Amino acid sequence: MTIGRFGPLTPDQARKQARTILGGAAAGSDPAGELQARRREMTMRSLIDLYEAEGCVGRLRSAIAEIAAS
Numbered sequence: 001m002t003i004g005r006f007g008p009l010t011p012d013q014a015r016k017q018a019r020t021i022l023g024g025a026a027a028g029s030d031p032a033g034e035l036q037a038r039r040r041e042m043t044m045r046s047l048i049d050l051y052e053a054e055g056c057v058g059r060l061r062s063a064i065a066e067i068a069a070s
Helices: 011-026 031-053 057-069
Strands: none
Touching (some): 011 031
């Protein structure tokens, strides 16, 4: 799991974030899984924005209805 890039993030800041992430993992959370879920969510949000911008809202609503039904 990447915490950040060297430069904007100092090594001490990275260590502090790493301790927080490892503490959460030790407590039973899944930081990598949560990150993947957020990435998928952003992608779907971008896709919806694209559909709305392209005038495909009718098809989008029917696709969402199909997904919800399954």
